[in-house]
Amino acid sequence: MPDQWLIPGSALCVEGSGFILWDKRYNMAMNQNTQIALVTGASSGIGSAIAKSLIEAGFTVIGAGRNMDALQMLSGQLGEPFVPLLLDVNDSDSVATLFDRLCPQYHQIDVLVNNAGHDVGGRRRFDQGDTEQWVNIIETNVSGVIRVTRRIIGGMINRGNGHIVNMGSVAGLHGYASGSIYSASKHAIHGFSESLRLDYVGMGIRVTEILPGLVKTRFAANRFSHEIDNEEKAEAFYQSFNSWLNPEDVARTVVFSLQQPENVTISQLVVVPG
Numbered sequence: 001m002p003d004q005w006l007i008p009g010s011a012l013c014v015e016g017s018g019f020i021l022w023d024k025r026y027n028m029a030m031n032q033n034t035q036i037a038l039v040t041g042a043s044s045g046i047g048s049a050i051a052k053s054l055i056e057a058g059f060t061v062i063g064a065g066r067n068m069d070a071l072q073m074l075s076g077q078l079g080e081p082f083v084p085l086l087l088d089v090n091d092s093d094s095v096a097t098l099f100d101r102l103c104p105q106y107h108q109i110d111v112l113v114n115n116a117g118h119d120v121g122g123r124r125r126f127d128q129g130d131t132e133q134w135v136n137i138i139e140t141n142v143s144g145v146i147r148v149t150r151r152i153i154g155g156m157i158n159r160g161n162g163h164i165v166n167m168g169s170v171a172g173l174h175g176y177a178s179g180s181i182y183s184a185s186k187h188a189i190h191g192f193s194e195s196l197r198l199d200y201v202g203m204g205i206r207v208t209e210i211l212p213g214l215v216k217t218r219f220a221a222n223r224f225s226h227e228i229d230n231e232e233k234a235e236a237f238y239q240s241f242n243s244w245l246n247p248e249d250v251a252r253t254v255v256f257s258l259q260q261p262e263n264v265t266i267s268q269l270v271v272v273p274g
């Protein structure tokens with residue numbers, strides 16, 4: 001495993017304090033026989049809220065992202081059921097070695113929430129955007145979801161049990177001006193989710209796509225990160241709408257989707273402000 005993915009004391013079964021920490025978590029996870037959910041993009045916004053709601057619903061949550069400081073801070077708030085995992089969905093090695101950074105007791109992932117995503121460099125007319133930024137949106141929002149899902153799904157198939165939740169968007173239903181690439185990425189998630197669901201019907205694996213409208217998070221500030229006044233621009237963007245969702249509103253829909261009886265699949269859930 002490349003060294004950059006090794007974070008002693010966090011997501012490793014190593015000797016020393018990290019081991020004690022994980023041993024404690026092991027006991028808790030095993031004693032409570034909790035289900036395990038992997039949430040990508042757990043370091044911020046909707047992903048953090050999903051992690052919190054799932055823990056409240058009794059899950060152990062592996063919270064994945066690139067920002068270990070943010071994940072550790074969340075771990076301090078959410079306690080032992082939250083397991084931080086360094087993961088860059090854009091990096092094939094990082095995804096391929098994902099299980100190497102998790103203690104064996106966390107290898108059985110019952111629920112995968114593909115939430116990581118961004119629109120960095122977006123909200124610009126297509127010809128005015130930067131090609132590398134456009135490609136990075138597709139790389140994260142689409143290829144990242146493919147990579148992580150492909151890495152996780154084998155275990156679900158072997159066990160005949162699992163639930164994959166993909167974070168789509170209303171931008172996956174309708175295009176809009178200055179949204180060509182973000183909308184394209186979420187249209188891809190829309191098609192992927194529906195087709196994936198049909199691939200595994202009758203095999204114990206359910207697939208749900210959540211399609212939120214506007215949610216107030218760091219998303220807009222990150223989108224405008226190429227501009228010096230990105231924070232002000234992001235705030236002005238949100239204020240230009242009458243209302244918006246909070247991350248907790250989206251998290252509630254994820255928990256709702258997971259709590260359905262075995263014969264029920266929420267295939268798509270559109271949630272908008274108002």
Ligand SMILES: NC(=O)c1ccc[n+]([C@@H]2O[C@H](COP(=O)([O-])OP(=O)(O)OC[C@H]3O[C@@H](n4cnc5c(N)ncnc54)[C@H](OP(=O)(O)O)[C@@H]3O)[C@@H](O)[C@H]2O)c1
Nearest residue numbers: 041043044045046066067088089116117169215217218219
């Ligand atoms: N906000 C909205 O209005 C809205 C509406 C509909 C759908 N969505 C979708 O909801 C999801 C979450 O967005 P948000 O609003 O919560 O935005 P956010 O606050 O900016 O959070 C985005 C998350 O994605 C993670 N991420 C980005 N690139 C990553 C990578 N390469 N590898 C791993 N993690 C990565 C970030 O983690 P690090 O940067 O810390 O690694 C962060 O945790 C996205 O898929 C977005 O498209 C958002």
